[in-house]
Amino acid sequence: MSLSSVKLAILGNDKEKLKLCSDPAFLPRIVSLLSDSTPDVLKDCVIILQAFTRLDRYYPVEFPPTLQITTQLVDSARRYPVELTSYSLAALSELLSAGTLPSIDASDDLISLLRHVLRNRNASSDEVRDACAVIVRTRTVTSAQLIALYRPLLRRIAYVTAPLFARALSDNNLDSPERFFTDFSSSRTSPVPPATPLPGREVDVAARELVPLLQALANLLPRVREQASHTVVLPPPLHYTLCALLRSLHSGLRMAAATVLTQYTKSHVTDQAEREATYHKVLPVLLALANEGRKATTSTTGKIDASTTTSLNPTGESALRAASPLHASPMRVLAEVAQDYPPARVALVGVKFADRAAAAVTEGFTPYKKFLSTAAVHRVSDALLVLSCVCSVEDAHRDMVAQYDLQEPLCRPLERHASLCKGLAAKDQLSTRELRALRLSSELTLSTCYLMRAMSRSASMLRTFLIDLDPVELLVNLSCAPIVNITGIDDDLAEREVVLRSVVLGIMANLVVEFSAVRERFFQIDLYNLLRRYIEPKGESSSVSASSTLLRVSALQVIRNSLYSDDSVFKQQFTSGSALDLIFELCEDPSDKVQQQCFNILRNISVTSLAHSARLYDSYAISSARSKTGDKDFLEFLRRHLESAQNPETTTAINYILVHFASSTLQSKLLLTQNESLLKKLLELLKEPIPEGASEDEDDKYWKVKLSIVWIVTNLTWREETSASDTEDSDAESNEEGAMDIDQSSADYTKTRNRARKLIDLGFYDEIKTLSSNCRIADFKERARTAIFQLVFHDDSRH
Numbered sequence: 001m002s003l004s005s006v007k008l009a010i011l012g013n014d015k016e017k018l019k020l021c022s023d024p025a026f027l028p029r030i031v032s033l034l035s036d037s038t039p040d041v042l043k044d045c046v047i048i049l050q051a052f053t054r055l056d057r058y059y060p061v062e063f064p065p066t067l068q069i070t071t072q073l074v075d076s077a078r079r080y081p082v083e084l085t086s087y088s089l090a091a092l093s094e095l096l097s098a099g100t101l102p103s104i105d106a107s108d109d110l111i112s113l114l115r116h117v118l119r120n121r122n123a124s125s126d127e128v129r130d131a132c133a134v135i136v137r138t139r140t141v142t143s144a145q146l147i148a149l150y151r152p153l154l155r156r157i158a159y160v161t162a163p164l165f166a167r168a169l170s171d172n173n174l175d176s177p178e179r180f181f182t183d184f185s186s187s188r189t190s191p192v193p194p195a196t197p198l199p200g201r202e203v204d205v206a207a208r209e210l211v212p213l214l215q216a217l218a219n220l221l222p223r224v225r226e227q228a229s230h231t232v233v234l235p236p237p238l239h240y241t242l243c244a245l246l247r248s249l250h251s252g253l254r255m256a257a258a259t260v261l262t263q264y265t266k267s268h269v270t271d272q273a274e275r276e277a278t279y280h281k282v283l284p285v286l287l288a289l290a291n292e293g294r295k296a297t298t299s300t301t302g303k304i305d306a307s308t309t310t311s312l313n314p315t316g317e318s319a320l321r322a323a324s325p326l327h328a329s330p331m332r333v334l335a336e337v338a339q340d341y342p343p344a345r346v347a348l349v350g351v352k353f354a355d356r357a358a359a360a361v362t363e364g365f366t367p368y369k370k371f372l373s374t375a376a377v378h379r380v381s382d383a384l385l386v387l388s389c390v391c392s393v394e395d396a397h398r399d400m401v402a403q404y405d406l407q408e409p410l411c412r413p414l415e416r417h418a419s420l421c422k423g424l425a426a427k428d429q430l431s432t433r434e435l436r437a438l439r440l441s442s443e444l445t446l447s448t449c450y451l452m453r454a455m456s457r458s459a460s461m462l463r464t465f466l467i468d469l470d471p472v473e474l475l476v477n478l479s480c481a482p483i484v485n486i487t488g489i490d491d492d493l494a495e496r497e498v499v500l501r502s503v504v505l506g507i508m509a510n511l512v513v514e515f516s517a518v519r520e521r522f523f524q525i526d527l528y529n530l531l532r533r534y535i536e537p538k539g540e541s542s543s544v545s546a547s548s549t550l551l552r553v554s555a556l557q558v559i560r561n562s563l564y565s566d567d568s569v570f571k572q573q574f575t576s577g578s579a580l581d582l583i584f585e586l587c588e589d590p591s592d593k594v595q596q597q598c599f600n601i602l603r604n605i606s607v608t609s610l611a612h613s614a615r616l617y618d619s620y621a622i623s624s625a626r627s628k629t630g631d632k633d634f635l636e637f638l639r640r641h642l643e644s645a646q647n648p649e650t651t652t653a654i655n656y657i658l659v660h661f662a663s664s665t666l667q668s669k670l671l672l673t674q675n676e677s678l679l680k681k682l683l684e685l686l687k688e689p690i691p692e693g694a695s696e697d698e699d700d701k702y703w704k705v706k707l708s709i710v711w712i713v714t715n716l717t718w719r720e721e722t723s724a725s726d727t728e729d730s731d732a733e734s735n736e737e738g739a740m741d742i743d744q745s746s747a748d749y750t751k752t753r754n755r756a757r758k759l760i761d762l763g764f765y766d767e768i769k770t771l772s773s774n775c776r777i778a779d780f781k782e783r784a785r786t787a788i789f790q791l792v793f794h795d796d797s798r799h
Contacts, residue, residue, distance in 0.1 A: 003033075003041060003044040003045065003048070004044060006020070006044075006048060007044050007047055007048055007051075010048065010051050010052075011047075011051055017051065017052060021052070021061075027049070027052065027061070027063070028067055030045050030048055030049060031045075031049070031063070031067045031069050031072055033045050034046075034069075034072035034073065034075070034076050035072060035075070039080045039083040039084060042076045042080065042083075042084055042087075043083065043084060043087055046073065046076070046084065046087040046088055046090075046091045047087065049069070049091055049095075050087075050090060050091045050094050050095075053091075053094045053095055053098050053100055061100055061432075062100075062431060062432055062433075063095075063100060063101065063432070069095070069101070070092065070101065070104045070105075070110070071107070071109075073088040073091055073092055074088065074092075074107065074109050074110050074113055075109065076088055077089065077113055078109055078112070078113060081116065085113070085116070085117065085127060086124065086126060086127045086130070088113075089113075089117065089127055089130035089131055089134060090126070090130050092104070092130070092133075092134050093129075093130040093133040093134055096133060096134065096137040097133065099432065099436045100432055101137075101432075103137045103138070103139045103490060103492065104134070104137060104138055104139070105138075105139060106138045106139065106141045106142070106145050108145070110134075110138065111145045111148050111149060114131050114134060114135060114138075114149060115148055115149065115152050117131040118131060118149075118152040118153055118155075118156045119152045119155070119156070121159070125208045125209040128156070128209050128212065128213065129208070129209070129212040131216075132212035132213055132215060132216035133212065135149060135153070135216040135219065135220070136215060136216055136219045139490075139491060139492060141223060146220065146223060146224060149220065150220055150224055153213065153216060153217055153220065154217070154235070154238075156213060157210070157213050157214065157217060157238060158235065158237070158238060160206055160209055160210050160213065161206070161210065161237075161238060161241045162237075163202065163206075164198055164202065164203070164206060164241050164244070164245070165237045165238075165240065165241040165244075167198060167199070167202060168194055168196070168198055168240065168241060168244035169240070171194075171196040171198075172194045172195060172196050172244075187239075187240055187243060188236075188239060188274045188277065188278070189271075189273045189274050189277045190277055190281075191276075191277050191280040191281065192280075192281065193243040193244060193246045193247055193281050194240070194243060194244045194247070195247075196247075197244070197247035197248060197249065198244055198245070198247075198248055200248075200249050200250070203245075203248050203249070203250050203253060204250060206253075207250050207252055207253050210253065210256070211252045211253060211256045214242075214253075214256035214257065214259070214260050215256055215259070215328070217260050218256070218259040218260045218262075218263045218328065221260070221263040221264050221267050221268065222263060222266075222267050224267070224268075225267040225268060231268065232264075232267075232268045233268070234264055234268075239261075242257040242260055242261055243257075243261070243281060245257035246258060246261075246281060246282065246285045251289060251292060254285055254289060255289055255328075255330060255333075258282040258285045258286055258289070258330075258333060259328050259333050261278050261281070261282050262278075262279075262282055262333050262336055262337055263336075265278045265279065265340075266336060266340050275340075275341070276341070276343075279337055279340070279341040279343075279344060282333075282337065283334075283337060283341075283344055283347060286330045286333055286334045286337065287330075287334070287347075287351060287353060289330035290329075290330035290331050290334060290353070290356075291356075329378065329379075329382050331357065331360075331379075331382035331383060331385075331386055332378075332381075332382040332385065334348070334353075334386055335382065335385035335386045335388075335389050338386065338389035338390070339389055339392075342393065344389075345389055345390055345392065345393065345394075345397070348386065348389070348390050349390060349397055349400070353386070354386070354387060354390045354397075354400065354401065357383040357384075357386040357387050357390075358383070358387060358401070358404040358406070360379055360380060360382075360383035361380050361383045361384060361387070361404075361406065361409045362404065362405055362406070362409065364376045364377075364379060364380035364383075364409070365380070365408050365409040365412065372444075374440060377440045377443065377444050378443070380409065380444060380447075381443050381444050381446075381447040382447070384409070384444075384447035384448055384450065384451050385447050385450060385451075387401055387451050387454075388447070388450040388451040388453070388454045389454075391451070391454045391455060392454045392457075395458050395460060398454070398455055398458045398460075398461055398465075399460070401451075401455065402455070402461065402464070402465040406451075407468070407469060409448065410448055410451065410452055410469060410471070411469065411471065411474060413441070413444045413445040413448045414445060414448065414449070414471070414474040414475065414477075414478050415474055415477075416441060416445075417441050417442065417444075417445040417478060417481075417500075418474070418477045418478040418480075418481040420437065420438060420441050421438075421478075421481040421482055421483070421484055422481055422482065424438060424484045425481075425482035425483075425484050425485070430484070430486065430489070435486070435489070435490060435493070438484060438486075438493065439490070439493050442493060442496050442497055442500060443496070445478075445500060446496060446499065446500045446503065449500060449503040449504055449507060450503060452469075452471060452507050453503055453506050453507045453510065456507050456510035456511060457510055459515055462510070462511070462513070462515065462516040462517055462518065463515075463516075463517045466511070466516075466517070466518055467517050467518060470518070470521075471507070471511075472511065472518055472521040472522065473521075475504055475507055475508055475511075476508075476525060476530065478501075478504050479501065479504050479505060479508065479530065480530065483497050483498065483501065484497065498550060498551060499550070501534075501551055501554075502550050502551055502553075502554040505531075505534070505551070505554035505555050505557065505558055506554055506557065508522075508558050509554070509557040509558040509560075509561045510561070512527075512558060512561050512562040512570070513561050513564065513565075514564060514565035522562070522570075526573075527558070527559070527562060527570065527573060528559075528573045528574065528579045531555040531558060531559065532582075534548075534551040534552055534554070534555035535552050535555045535556060535559075535582065535586065536582065549589075549591045549593065549594060552586070552589070552591075552594050553591070553593045553594055553597055556586070556594065556597035556598060556601065557597060559574060559583075559601055560597055560600050560601045560604055563601060563604035563605055564604045564607070571605065571612070574601070574605065575605055575612055575615070575619075580605075580619055580623070581623045581624055581625060583598050583601055583602065584598075584619075584620060584623045584624075584625035584626070584637075585623075585624070585625045585628075586598045587599065587602075587625070587637075587641065588625070588628075588629065592645075592646050592647050592650055595641070595645075595650055596647065596649055596650040596653055599641070599650060599653035599654050599657065600653045602616060602653075602657050603653055603656045603657050603660070606657055606660040606661065606664070607656075607660055610663070610664040610665060611664075613657075613660040613661050613663075613664040613668070614661070614664045614665045614667070614668050616634060616657070616661070617633065617634040617635075617661070617668070617671070620633070620634040620637060621633060621634065633671075635661075635671060635672065635675045635678055636675070636678075638654050638657060638658060638678070639675070639677060639678040639681055641654055642654055642655075642678075642681050642682075642685070643681065648698075648701040648702050648704070648705050649701060651685065651705050652701070652704045652705050652708050655682070655685075655705065655708035655709060655711075655712065656708050656711075658672065658678075658682075658708075658712050659708060659711045659712050659715060662712050662715035662716045663715040663718070666750055669715075669716055669749070669750075669755060670749045670750055672712075672716065673716060673749040673754075673755045673758055673759075674749060676762075679758075679759070679762055680762065682709050682712060683709075683762055683763055683764060683767065685705055685706070685709060686706055686709045686710075686764070686767050686768070686771070687767055688702075688705075690702045690703075703775070703777055703780055706771060706780065707777075707779065707780050707783060710768060710780070710783045710784055710787050711783060713759055713764050713768065713787045713790075713791070714783065714786055714787045714790060716755050716756075716759065717752060717755060717756045717759065717787070717790040717791055718752075718790065756790065756791050756793075759791060760791055764787075764791070765788065765791045765792075768784050768787055768788055768791075769784075769788055771784065772784035772785065772788065
């Protein structure tokens with residue numbers, strides 16, 4: 001049978017397609033013809049491949065990577081651009097939309113083909129639409145490739161929107177369009193879009209080409225932020241036109257315009273007035289679009305199509321959602337706005353949108369639904385994201401969300417995803433359908449965990465809602481489940497799986513705090529061995545290794561929070577032995593975030609027990625970490641890290657270890673006072689000026705560093721009434737013998753008087769006094785007064 005006969009036989013005839021699919025060599029043979037054929041033969045091959053893609057809902061069409069179907073289609077289009085560009089792009093677009101190809105790598109030939117379509121003024125709207133769909137699904141784009149796409153895409157959008165811009169400018173400034181043209185960019189900071197909407201006829205004509213162009217732009221904007229070396233600014237005419245389109249009657253254009261404005265503002269706008277104005281404009285548009293979408297869904301989803309559903313592992317993807325950037329729906333973009341713009345969270349509650357989001361979740365998880373369609377997975381995921389934003393800050397909002405029936409939606413995805421990961425990790429190679437299953441399950445589970453993490457940040461929820469939910473076993477099982485190694489196959493999914501584990505660990509970190517009512521559930525768990533796979537230098541899979549910093553920080557946060565209490569159940573795992581040794585080693589990690597968590601763990605070990613604080617000195621002396629660094633002792637280890645710390649939060653964590661060390665034993669006070677290089681470093685930090693132009697948060701961090709040093713001074717000069725060496729008689733005797741004038745290198749620093757004099761002579765007294773007179777922070781002034789009093793109390797010359 002000739003190719004033409006095959007094409008005619010299978011178009012619209014699924015039975016014939018299934019018959020041909022029974023031959024496993026049929027599709028590979030069609031793909032092989034793409035490498036060396038005439039344009040007519042190539043065209044027939046592409047049409048046949050495209051036809052089989054539409055069979056996917058019934059039959060698992062697979063194109064193994066060895067077939068290199070993307071390369072073959074791109075190469076055929078480049079060899080015969082006039083005859084085959086539209087056919088090849090249409091086939092690629094449909095393969096990607098159907099999920100037969102999860103994504104494609106950005107080869108130079110592919111980028112060249114996409115650029116050619118975008119720059120070709122004669123390209124049809126179908127070609128442009130298919131090119132944009134491919135852009136959305138293209139991964140591993142280099143900086144040069146990104147610029148090669150971004151610039152022609154903007155030019156194409158400018159070409160399409162030019163008449164819309166002229167009309168919008170004219171209709172909204174009938175009196176003096178010339179004057180307004182010179183100053184219309186001020187509309188960026190206006191909280192309302194242009195008042196007069198564009199005529200429906202002009203918008204409808206432009207929409208067919210403009211909507212996919214804007215979707216592609218929305219997809220590229222976050223990636224431009226990651227790779228561009230300069231600030232990206234949308235051209236003012238385009239920005240104005242997008243704002244005008246927010247009032248369009250065409251819902252697709254309103255959605256595309258709102259998505260571009262949101263992604264641009266979130267990724268590139270730093271001016272606070274412009275950010276607030278843009279979000280104020282897009283918020284009501286997204287709310288209206290979400291309500292319209294819900295009405296449409298309610299009226300058209302009476303039955304579940306069993307052929308397009310799976311057990312939380314959907315086999316097909318909605319073409320509409322797959323063709324849009326980042327699976328953008330009004331509810332998804334609303335969640336992104338709410339994450340970046342706190343007033344939006346209040347607005348969502350004010351219009352009772354949280355009720356609608358909760359209804360979407362519970363409808364997706366009604367008891368009789370053992371299967372979720374792909375569209376339902378996206379819809380439920382988006383609704384869960386909205387709820388996580390709503391209850392991210394206010395306890396009152398969390399109380400409201402806790403009233404919804406969310407137990408099954410919050411628990412079932414975790415259970416299913418852990419099971420799915422265990423099953424897929426055992427396979428050498430994943431099929432396309434298995435990848436799609438993992439992708440959708442990961443999306444739903446991550447949204448679920450975002451909501452659970454937001455709820456777990458409330459003390460009241462830890463004692464009420466989370467007791468009823470009882471998620472500890474599910475979280476532990478998911479944290480123990482293997483991360484499926486898909487690096488190089490689907491990097492976006494691999495990254496999301498790592499983020500998912502990080503969020504799971506974040507929930508666990510909230511559940512192990514001292515006031516959590518579910519904390520006791522972790523008593524039966526060997527927390528150290530559970531977390532070792534994430535915190536040890538080498539992970540158990542390439543996915544873990546590639547994102548070790550994120551997972552390591554999250555796992556260390558669990559340990560840090562578990563140690564912040566008087567409970568010995570957790571402390572006994574980390575106050576000695578290999579666990580503590582590993583923490584010492586991770587203090588040398590190149591990541592400042594990892595170092596910060598490790599020093600906070602050491603701080604929490606020392607905070608509740610004088611013995612634990614003093615024991616750290618001895619534990620470090622025998623640790624393998626010391627043998628690698630060659631530090632003289634624990635104090636030298638801390639001084640070295642104070643010298644290299646790049647973040648004031650890390651410095652504060654180290655200082656508070658010294659605060660507790662200075663208050664532990666007399667021997668500790670002696671060791672600290674004798675370490676003059678460490679004291680001089682602390683004095684240097686005390687004198688360090690706060691950077692000019694520092695924000696309020698940054699200013700607060702630097703004052704916390706100075707406050708921690710004042711605490712060290714206070715603890716070193718605190719008069720121990722029970723110590724024989726610090727009694728008044730002992731100090732008086734020392735003074736009679738001229739102890740205040742003796743050589744500091746041989747001073748008896750077991751005496752408070754000598755320690756105080758050492759600190760005064762170094763300059764702590766003068767600096768603390770100066771800071772106290774210039775500081776407006778009440779806590780610092782109070783602690784500084786205590787330190788000054790104790791220093792003066794022990795120095796007769798200042799009485």
